[in-house]
Amino acid sequence: MSEIKNYDRAAHKYYMSQNITGLPITSWDLFGPYxxxxxxxxxxxxxxxxxxxxxxxxxxxxxxxxxxxxxxIIVITDAKLNIVHATNNISGMNGYTPQEILGKSPKMFQGEKTCRETQKHISKAIKESRPFEATVVNYRKDGSIYNCWIKAEPIFNEKGKVVNFIAYEKEVA
Structure with missing residues (x-):
């Protein structure tokens, strides 16, 4: 224990000999979340x-x-449309953590108020392995709705086979 006291004294002496101005605690409060x-x-x-x-x-x-x-938010599915990765910022949009949605279909976010025509447009683009952009009514974990802008595209491997789909998403008004 005496080593810690000696270290604290030495550190205090060193820092006092330097002309260092400390940062206010509020600076760390603002910087921490970022x-x-x-x-x-x-x-x-x-x-x-x-x-x-x-x-x-x-x-x-x-x-x-x-x-x-x-x-x-970035959501990546495999070729069968099972979620294999979602970025951590997804929970801010819909309340789900990435771990809660892994292995599930992105359709889990859709519900009664999701436009059927938009769903058909998305399904057709996926079947044809082509990019699409759409805004859909999605559901949060708590059941509330939000408008989700999605820009998605297939990802091909070096041999030209679809291996994943990637979707860039953002909540819009």
Whole structure:
């Protein structure tokens, strides 16, 4: 225990000899959530890069820009439309954590007020392996509704086979 006291004294003496102005606690309060978001985004990017490498994606869309600068949610499914990755920021939009939706279909967010015509448009694009953009009425975990803008596209591997679908999403008014 005396080593800790000696260390504390030495650290105090050193820092007092420096001309350092401390940051107010409120600065850390403002910076903390941003830093946490940054760390989660980085972890998401690492996971997406791993998925891309594992499935040998032939894909060059700006994933990092969409996630960090545009603050979009990214949902990735396998070729059978089972969710294999969702970015951590999804819970802010619909209340679900990424772990709660893994292995499920994105249809889990749809319900009674979701437009059937829009669903058909999306289904047709998926069957034809082509990109689509749509705004759908989705349901949060608590049952409330929200409008979700989705821009999605198939991801092909190096051999030209669809291996994943990627969707960039954002809540809109």
């Amino acid at each position: 830093f946490d978001t940054l760390c989660k985004n980085y972890n998401d990017l690492v996971a997406i890069r791993h998925l891309a490498s594992e499935n040998r994606w032939s894909y060059s869309s700006p994933i990092e820009e969409n996630l960090i600068q545009d603050e979009q």
